[in-house]
Amino acid sequence: MPPIYIGQVKVDPPILQAPMAGYTNYAYRQMVREFGGAGLQATEMVNASGFAWLHEHEAEHPDRLWGVKEEARPLAVQMWDNDPATLAKVGERLANELHVSVVDINFGCPVKDVTEKAHSGSYLLKFPDRIAQIVERVVKACAPTPVTAKIRLGCSRDAINAIEIAKVVESAGAAALTVHGRTAADFFRGTADWNRIAEIKPHLKKIPLIGNGDLDSPEKVIEAFRRYGVDGVMIARASMGRPWLFRQAAAALRGEPVPPDPTAEEQRLTMLRHYELTCARFGEQKGTLLMRKFACNYATGRPGARTFRAMVANVFTREDFFNVVERYFPREEPHDVDIPPHVYK
Numbered sequence: 037m038p039p040i041y042i043g044q045v046k047v048d049p050p051i052l053q054a055p056m057a058g059y060t061n062y063a064y065r066q067m068v069r070e071f072g073g074a075g076l077q078a079t080e081m082v083n084a085s086g087f088a089w090l091h092e093h094e095a096e097h098p099d100r101l102w103g104v105k106e107e108a109r110p111l112a113v114q115m116w117d118n119d120p121a122t123l124a125k126v127g128e129r130l131a132n133e134l135h136v137s138v139v140d141i142n143f144g145c146p147v148k149d150v151t152e153k154a155h156s157g158s159y160l161l162k163f164p165d166r167i168a169q170i171v172e173r174v175v176k177a178c179a180p181t182p183v184t185a186k187i188r189l190g191c192s193r194d195a196i197n198a199i200e201i202a203k204v205v206e207s208a209g210a211a212a213l214t215v216h217g218r219t220a221a222d223f224f225r226g227t228a229d230w231n232r233i234a235e236i237k238p239h240l241k242k243i244p245l246i247g248n249g250d251l252d253s254p255e256k257v258i259e260a261f262r263r264y265g266v267d268g269v270m271i272a273r274a275s276m277g278r279p280w281l282f283r284q285a286a287a288a289l290r291g292e293p294v295p296p297d298p299t300a301e302e303q304r305l306t307m308l309r310h311y312e313l314t315c316a317r318f319g320e321q322k323g324t325l326l327m328r329k330f331a332c333n334y335a336t337g338r339p340g341a342r343t344f345r346a347m348v349a350n351v352f353t354r355e356d357f358f359n360v361v362e363r364y365f366p367r368e369e370p371h372d373v374d375i376p377p378h379v380y381k
């Protein structure tokens with residue numbers, strides 16, 4: 037599968053790591069980077085108004101930009117808002133001060149705080165003219181750094197307008213479009229509609245189409261390219277506790293044997309490195325709390341995961357964390373462990 041170009045940025049392989057608020061921070065991105073296979077990685081979405089305020093009042097960057105300055109490229113930063121001027125101002129800083137590779141704009145978030153309260157994210161799918169204005173302003177402000185958009189199919193099943201939005205986004209100067217094959221009203225229910233994603237392809241004349249939704253194996257990645265004709269794919273949830281999934285999908289795309297999952301011991305060490313990076317940034321107390329959900333993700337689907345999840349949900353200190361990992365993190369073979377009664381309190 038040939039690489040794709042987002043403006044001048046080569047995305048090779050054309051497998052992208054999705055932005056996920058609360059998850060795709062610097063520590064997670066490092067784990068993905070160590071395994072390899074993601075042609076472009078993305079931060080969590082950043083609120084442009086909040087960014088602008090922090091910059092003016094505190095001369096600081098939001099926590100969600102942790103690591104961005106020093107991190108390897110290519111790297112996309114995603115932002116959301118509904119005001120073209122604010123988005124342009126923040127985009128310009130991301131491009132020219134932080135030198136990110138790609139500035140991505142969120143038009144897909146279905147969360148009420150973003151849609152109903154802030155009239156942003158997927159709310160804007162109802163307003164193609166506004167999307168056009170936003171993309172145009174941001175493209176101009178960020179040039180020559182490429183600007184991309186991430187959308188859903190529409191606001192709801194009876195208001196699917198992804199083709200119209202795709203054309204608007206392309207005409208406004210965006211360098212790529214990512215489509216999550218659900219509507220905002222779907223949230224994460226049902227399955228992503230890849231036929232609808234495929235229908236968009238003939239309407240994009242110049243820019244790559246990146247398909248997203250429910251890709252959780254190398255086989256599904258191959259199928260997305262072969263059957264639905266997308267130029268690139270984006271993986272989100274399935275990679276939460278499996279940062280090696282990109283490497284496996286990339287091998288499959290090259291027609292090579294898919295590397296096996298890391299051993300349980302390697303997975304444990306990956307999680308512990310993830311923990312150390314997180315605590316180095318947030319301190320032991322906050323870092324440990326933050327790592328609970330990541331630790332659960334690493335255990336998902338493995339024998340003993342339930343017990344591990346129950347135990348790790350109660351850790352507060354580094355010592356607790358390491359003890360629980362040592363005792364309960366799933367091993368290769370199912371193993372019986374005693375569950376202290378307080379866990380189910």
Ligand SMILES: Cc1cc2nc3c(=O)[nH]c(=O)nc-3n(C[C@H](O)[C@H](O)[C@H](O)COP(=O)(O)O)c2cc1C
Pocket residue numbers: 054055056057058059080081114142144145186216248249250251270271272273274
């Ligand atoms: C916890 C969580 C946070 C997310 N945050 C973002 C975000 O910040 N920006 C965005 O564009 N999409 C976000 N998404 C959507 C994903 O990027 C992706 O479009 C969606 O999960 C479908 O892909 P998947 O089936 O591979 O998970 C988020 C999804 C999840 C589960």
